[in-house]
Amino acid sequence: MVIPSDILTQALQPAAREWLDSLDASQDIAVLLPQLPRRTGRDPFGGTRHTSDDHDVDFAPWRSCDVAAAHLFEKLNPTGEQLRDLFAHGDFEERAMVMRTRAVFPADDTTCHLILEAQRTNTQDHMEALILDSDLVARAVDAGLPIDDFNRLILKTAFVDLPFGRMFGSERHASAELSTMVQDLATEREAAGRKVWYDTNRVIGLAPAPGTIARLLGGLEHGDDNHRLAAVEGIVSTGDTELRKYLEARLPREPKPSIRDAIESALQATT
Amino acid sequence: MIFEPHIHMFSRITDDYEAMAKHGIRACLEPAFWLGQSRTNVGSFIDYFDTIVGWERYRASQFGIHHFCTMGLNPREANDDRLNDDVMEILPRYCEKDSVLGVGEIGLDDQTPKEEKYMLAQIELAIRHDLPILIHTPHRDKKKGFERCIDICKDSGIAMERVLLDHGNEETIKITKELGCWSGFSIYPNTKMTPERMVVIVEEYGLERMIVNSAADWGISDPLQVPKTVAAMKQKGFTQEQCDELTWENPINFFAQSGRLDRTVLEEPAKFDRRETFTGNSILRGQDPDSF
Structure with missing residues (x-):
């Protein structure tokens, strides 16, 4: 799934979109990411649930900067190592963006790493951003997240009182x-x-x-x-x-x- | 309300945050600095920078205090070739973090050529990131160091209203007052400035572009020196409005030049929920979040 064009239009003002479109791979994504909330907005934009053959994502909690971040990641295609670095050395907002945007990309090793990080670090906002309101966790299990790790994640979810129903598709595991x-x-x-x-x-x-x-x-x-x-x-x-x-x-x-x-x-x- | 514009909370305890909040400190700014002993590699800087945009911000918020910082390679460690160039490489990403309102503390300490080199490089970094600069001035041979810092700023082309020359005293204000820069004064319990001396300075030079701070760190220092300065000003007949100008409006106006300081956010205490954790950690140490 890429970010649907109607979501891009709804979430980003023309000036923000123009700035994003002007960026290219020669620029350091670690310098760009922290600018997104300031440049594109940090409030929810009124997104709704989108379901396709391979993704199920509810954009309701997404903010404009999350959409901008997903667009940036799509455009600059950071490596897994870069994404891990962005999370490890990101501030609170950057970490939330890294986590939330995973929902529109295929689940891979980096997804599994971030799930374990979310569980280990136990920051509720970041856990919510990564595991709720999409089928990412379910897809991560399909992609190789060990079932033991999935079970421990659900147990942590119970521990911090997050709703299982917002982890779309997780019931199949x-x-x-x-x-x-x-x-x-x-x-x-x-x-x-x-x-x-x-x-x-x-x-x-x-x-x-x-x-x-x-x-x-x-x-x-x-x-x-x-x-x-x-x-x-x-x-x-x-x-x-x-x-x-x-x-x-x-x-x-x-x-x-x-x-x-x-x-x-x-x-x-x-x- | 007070904006404490220079304090190293990394080295302070929660009692300090509690006392600061009780004495009206609504926001504080933590300039990146050294740790009391030399770092030996860039990784130590990375962890420190992550802390002052992360954990320390969370810790301050638990007492309702908004926490900001400035980023930089301090002059003392600018002399260390094991890490100076590596730190310069990582600074751009940290200069863009939301809570970073400037580049600093940069400046001179022993007044060496290397300190000058990295001071200038960081002023250029600030210009590229559209940030004001906070300058640490030497504690030894201060007048000469101040003059050299001013020369470097002028040569760099940075606008003087985006420069805060810190750790000033009765001698340096004579140099800085007419430059168009901001003059900072660190109020210490026994050294540097005292609240009473600071009052004499503002009586003579006025409040415009003047900033006071505690510069409290891991040494013998006092995070309440700004409220104590306010008390000393009131004893000498300054109004609340004048005190607010010095300890709230001025630091906000200086750091708002970053474009990242929303004055309306400061009108309320930082929001916090003591049940929430930061990377799995909290300040509770097992205590009941509702018990205090």
Whole structure:
């Protein structure tokens, strides 16, 4: 995917576009990148989700400078080593741009490196920029990111409370091993009286492990609306029609209209 | 509100940030400098530069203080051939970072030919990146050093209103006042200037293009010397408006010449969330973010 032309037009003022178009490979990308927020703007431009055969990217959180950075990378084609250097020695904004723009390029070794860096450095803005609002992480696994690294990333995502649903396509890499890790974190949090990741039940329902069904059924009776809704979705994801009766039992007692709607939809889907 | 325009927070502790915020310091500027002992390779500079645009900025923000910096090869290490040319090579990328408002501290220390060479090269760098310059003047043979710094600036062609000649005193103000440059004064507990001497200077020379700072670093120094100077000015009858001109308007007006200082951003304290980390690190050391 390259940056769609309508996005370029929407995000960049003509003067900014002209300046970008005047740049060439003789210029040092490390000197150019930090200028982008000042020259092109640092506010979201109102982008929307774009889906194609090979990419799924929601431009809603993208800022004008992110679009400019993607355009710059497309134009100057930095090596993986250069991209790693831009991240390593970039300021906060530069790092965010390096991370967010990966979504419109093919997943490769550099993507995998940056995913590990995001996980290691644990700066929420940079994690969000890299792993949310696109299918980049899912494509990275397809391209060779070891499944162990993926599992650890999801666990870190749970740890810092980011939404799994905004990691488009990641559900296809769910596994029983991941479910066990996420369940164990939830148990640990519950024992400590700490908040549990709201997506726990959604993720474990995708690939049940020992203990998953009990947790999902318990989730149906949870006092927190978010956990109950995720439990309904998790039960649907298991595809286990035996669990239908528990949804039926919960429906008349469910006080929240939106969750009742979810249960009714789930029952229709499993008919 | 106070803009502290010269302080090496890299070498200070969180108590200092807390005290600075309590005494009205809303923003500070950290000139790149030396570390107390010599660096031995360019990598040490790279990590330091990354720190003053990264971690230090985050650390300051945790106390509501906006942090900026200037980038440069300091005159003391300009004499070191193990790293001077390598540092010059990496400076262009750092000159473009968002929080970099100038080139500095550059200038003279021992007043050697090498210091002059790299001072001039960095003034040219500042011109290329459209940045003002902060000049460290020698602490020994100061008057001669000031005059030499001025000559180098004039020869370079940089506009004098984009030059801040720092570490001045009663003698140097006589030289710099009419040049069109900005005159900086570092207020120290026991050496350089005192708040009381600074008040006498502004009584005689006025407030225009005058800047005061603490230049606090890893030595015996005091990050509250600017608020203390304000207190001394008020004791002598200066108004709040006059104090603001010296300690807020002047440094902002000088560094705003970079085109990167948004005055409206400074009107509010730096935003922070003590739960957020910077590269996995925070200042909490395990403490509850809501407990203080």
